[in-house]
Amino acid sequence: MENEQKLGAGIITISILMLIGTVISILATIFVMVVGDSLNSLMLQTGQVDASMIPTTGQYIFGLVTTLISGISVILILMKNKYGIFGYFGLFILNTVYNIIVSGTAGTAIISLIISIAIAALYGYFIYKKRALYGFVEETV
Structure with missing residues (x-):
């Protein structure tokens, strides 16, 4: 029921929107990993x-x-599976902490952080x- x-x-x-972002992120990451060395050396040479x-x-x-697991979690949420919720928000917390450690809290990093939290x-x-769809509330008869 x-x-x-x-x-x-x-x-x-x-x-x-998250699934579209996941696909774009995966494709962009694969592209950068494949041709990133030549792009990085070019940007370093030009300063x-x-x-x-x-x-x-x-x-x-x-x-x-993390993008792949987040995409799978969103699919599970759409399938009304509560493990998708745990996966998505667990990864959100992990990714937020990781981004604060790597990027800090200055400039565009804080704006990106505020948008992702919102x-x-x-x-x-x-x-x-x-x-109730995910089984977090006991329905009374």
């Missing part, structure tokens, strides 16, 4: 970036893995409103 209820428009909208600003392969792999809070609110 609980799976007969429909997901809200907010959950569906944010999930679709556009400092060597410390170039992400390492480990950072790319971490980002790729989107996750909005997503959490929409899921909270439909929490």
Whole structure:
């Protein structure tokens, strides 16, 4: 009976936007990992970036893995599976802490952090409103 209820428009909208972002992020990360060395050496030669600003392969792999798991979690949320909620918000916290450690809290990093927290809070609110779908509320007869 609980799976007969429909997901809200907010959950569906944010999930679709996240899935689109996931696909773009995966494709961009793979592209940068394939041709990144030549791009990085060109930018270093022209003086556009400092060597410390170039992400390492480990950072790319971490980002790729977290993006894949986050995309799977969003799909699970759309399938009304509560493990998707745990996965998504667990990865959100992990990724937020990681980004603060790597990027710090200055300039565009703090703006990006505020936007990601706002989107996750909005997503959490929409899921909270439909929490019965995920088995978090005992329905009384």
